[in-house]
Amino acid sequence: MALTMKQARIGIEATQQEIADKMGVHVQTYARMEKHPEDMTIKQAMLFAQIVGLQISDISFASGF
Numbered sequence: 001m002a003l004t005m006k007q008a009r010i011g012i013e014a015t016q017q018e019i020a021d022k023m024g025v026h027v028q029t030y031a032r033m034e035k036h037p038e039d040m041t042i043k044q045a046m047l048f049a050q051i052v053g054l055q056i057s058d059i060s061f062a063s064g065f
Helices: 005-011 016-023 027-035 042-052
Strands: none
Touching: 005 027, 005 042, 016 027, 016 042
């Protein structure tokens, strides 16, 4: 079963601010991505997966999960 972005982030014990910094976005932008991952670009999704050390297929980029 795929993890949500929040689950993946918590799994590496990172804050939203830490992930935002690594992605080069404002923390509010990252928080919005976490709530609405379906609005992310493929490039952003790939970067997030790399940061949390997972395959992109291991993360659910759909909201409501």
